[in-house]
Amino acid sequence: MVMALSKHAGPSLSAQLERVLVVEDKPFQPRDLTFPLVAFGVKNVVCRSFQPSWFSSWEWLHWDSKSERAFCHTCCLAVSKKLLIASCADGAFLTKGFQNWKDATTSFRRHESSECHREAVERLLTVPATTKDVGELLSSKLAEDKRAARESFLKILSALRFLARQGLPMRGDGPQEEDCNFSQLLKLTSSSDPAFAEWLQRKSSKYTGHDMQNEILQVMAHRILRGIIEEMQGQFFTVMVDETTDSSTIEQMTAVFRWVDDQLEPHEEFIGMYALEKADAATIFGMIKDVCTRLNLPLEFCRGQCYDGASVMRGHRNGVAAQLLQINPKALYTHCYGHALNLACQDMVRDIKCIKDCLNTVFELSKLLKYSAKRNATYQRLKDDMAPDQAGFRTLCPTRWTTRSASLASIVSNYSVLQASLTEFESMATYDAEMSARVSGIAHQFSLFSFLFGVMLGRKILGLAENLSKTLQKKDISAAEGQAAATVTLRSLTSLRNDTSFDTFWADVVKVQSANDVDEPVLARKRKTPARFAVGTGPGHYPESPADHYKPIYFAAIDTVMACIKERFDQPGYKVYSCLEGVVLKAANGDDYSAELARVEDMYATDINVPLLQTQLPLLKSLCTGGGNISIGTIKTALLNLGRGRELLSEIFAIMKLILVMPASNATSERSFSALRRLKTYLRTTMAQARLNALLLLHVHKDKADLLSLRQCGDDFVAANEHRLNIFGKFQ
Known part of the structure; x- marks a missing residue:
């Protein structure tokens, strides 16, 4: 981000600089020059001069022979490019020049850690370099500090990811948290890393506090969630929700989405837990719409619903399934077969x-x-x-x-x-x-x-x-x-x-x-059948x-x-859904599928090119030549074996996705409740909803948590404000 110079009365900072010297791409550093002496003191006069060795210690020093003073080439270059704010300018190294050789080293260190110099370095980093030598303008010490800060922060990220992935508590009990898992894990890591141990001894800006933990966990969780949603874009999906009460007596709704990739592989992705004020149909349906809207998953792509058999979910008039069917008739409802x-x-x-x-x-x-x-x-x-x-x-x-x-x-x-x-x-x-x-x-x-x-x-x-x-x-x-x-x-x-x-x-x-x-x-003793149950006049049957x-x-x-x-x-939604199955199975067996195809055309005309499907269906019989009982799994295997020839049966692939996107049970939601009980125990009932969701995403999606790029997470974290960027710089 390029910041313009502030407007003040009088000549601008860049104009003042132009009067003193002309800034070139490289600092002028004559090491064999005899530098002029400057007298210091009144009674005991001492003459001192600029030392050439200072060029090696501070690579940003620039000697101006006209004024016989030293300047900061990095700050001057930033001003000439109009990248430095005038309010933070250090005049001693910008417009006036530095000549106090008695306190030179102290002044050089002070300037190198000043806000002016740091901002100049950052501005030059974020603006594309005009020459290959811009890197020579940077202070080696500042770059090393940022590198060390990044390495320390990556260890903090790694510790948080480990604890979240394993579902372990991070915080301690009470104000003293030295015994908590997070602190002890960081201490263990620092035992073999002196630089990280020094980082943990800092009084501030360690980025290990509670608020920092929450923000870092959310950064990781959001990256996992974004990856899931990117894969689901443009695909049909099924909504799977269930409710439970957690250890703090909050009604939680879990959201799971099922979708099928281009390899006909079903995925059931846990999205999160959402606190419900009321567990009625209107509240649950409103929450489903809200989740889909925030995740950019249009309900028009929903092709199924899978819930339990409670009246709130499957009510014929006002149930959640009925309300979604009113919006999208293709979102067929299946009562979870496990519950059934x-x-x-x-x-x-x-x-x-x-x-x-x-x-x-x-x-x-x-x-x-x-x-x-x-x-x-x-x-x-x-x-x-x-x-x-x-x-x-x-x-x-x-x-x-x-x-x-x-x-x-x-x-x-x-x-x-x-x-x-x-x-x-x-x-x-x-x-x-x-x-x-x-x-x-x-x-x-x-x-x-x-x-x-x-x-x-x-x-x-x-x-x-x-x-x-x-x-x-x-x-x-x-x-x-x-x-x-x-x-x-x-x-x-x-x-x-x-x-x-x-x-x-x-x-x-x-x-x-x-x-x-x-x-x-x-045998039980023989009892005469009561007259009201007797049929006919013959003797009763006795074993x-x-x-x-x-x-x-x-x-x-x-x-x-x-x-x-x-x-x-025997569920109503399955009768429509079974027509999809009937079309491909009958086509593979060489049977008549006209009745099923007509039903599919009425329901899925916008999802499938029916004329092209009619052309492709006869090819299934020759494709499935293995003999024996042909099932959906058999057809799936035959289609995947086509390799690049899949385009020949593109519409059959579309039907297979519609068949496979409907789950048999809502077991994934039940498994998320098990994860909830592991994370939100009676000792962790005060956990906020945002932190709970972040921990659940990292704990449930262990495989995705393992593949997280910590450097990308670090960049997401430092992008939140400029102060973090000044400390860490860019991770990638």
Whole structure:
């Protein structure tokens, strides 16, 4: 930035300078000249002269033979180029000339560190040099100071990046912060770097304070965010949001955007957390619009929404999904398949009594062990004695139904250990009637065959659901692939619904029952069907064996979970979205796709060149010649293998991007909540929202934080004000 000279009465600074000397590109430094003597003192007169050795120590010195005085060539050159402000001009080295050889070295040092000289150096640095010799005008000491300052500041940047990336706290507790992670990390770094240790001993301008930390973290986070948005420009994207309450009881909305690059690789990018005053649909939708506007992501490019099933999000009239669909009908809504699967399992458990009862018992057992160190120690002792090679008991997850199969499996493998533990728990609770009753009730359930049957049936069905849930949580899986995974799970459940599978399952249950202290399966006594439920006059049906009694329960559980999955996964938005999938799959298999293509043309006419697409679709059949079941993944692989021939199928690539941009689940938002719990703990509840977002971006995007250029971050930081530029200069 070039600053003009201030206007004052009388001749300008440059005019005054022209009267004294003519400024050339190089300073005049005659080293073999006999310099004139100047007398100092009145009584004891001492004659002194200019010393040629001063030219080596201060390269900016310029000798003027006409006035027999020394000038600062750097300042004079800056004035001649009209780059120096008159108010800070040092007349002794500019217009008058310097001749006080008695105090020469002190005056030279004072001038070199003066505001006038520093500004002259900076102005000449920021203006393109007219000759190759401008660098000779700079003070070597000033340049070295700036270089050392930059190296010290880069170490501060590196320390902050490390702590933020690892999610570690930086500040200490109280006014004395010598023991905080940031101070100790800087001290460790300075132990092998004397220059940095000297920097940390400064009383001011160390750039390690709280405000400086916040600003530096935001500089790094903004650079990561800008990189993400630059990659997303011009691409279709899906909005993924969710809400949670942090440790300081602030309602936080996480924003995640999914997009697909030119290699058909899906990306789910965490953007930030946003505090909500109210968790209603209007506030959340307004926040989504605000985020997209500030990030320069037009909602016209939004092709999907993925939320949970709360009424605020999926309400048909005023929900967030409905409001976005009113603006952009192409932003199809998908109820997160992970949440949908969890609800399907919840519906199944609610309808199958033996599974519901056994889960209630396991939950009570989890509380017995989780909330008592004494009982847990007793269980661990018995386990080490009776089954040291077996995995231990896993407590029941209170929220995720699809993760309960691991807990049920641990019940089966530790059945005898748990029964022995419950016996000891009863003796420990002699003087606590309520606890004694709870333990006795759980122990009684463990002795019942119906409980064991429910545990093993729940493990079998929820195990398949958990496997599907893990598949749906992958970042790169699309909604179409999620539906395909659900179809495979339904086929697996269907294969279990036959007499042969039940007989095998029944044999496994009986084997576990005989190996443990569990009652034999018995038939319930025959009960007459109430008249209001009776149909006809014939005798009622009674099972002939315990296996016949439990077989309908087995089939009912499978039928119920299959019906619930089908119902939860049959979503209105997917019916339109499936037409995209149907077009490419049917074209690859050589089937008729006219009905799907007509639907795609109605919805995505502005996204796809339909006449060109009709020309390209017949090529898919010859492209996918591998045989077997052709899936979206098969077509994706075939397209990527084309190399430069992708232009032949440009519109099919556009359809594939629309298919892959819709996620199967909102698991990335859930993962950001885990990061939030790691960062904003009960000891860090006073963290401001801006600092929290910066830390989250650096912690979640570890790979991008590792690739950050600290020198670019340094340039962004010093660009904030001129004082920093004077201290550090340019990093690149």
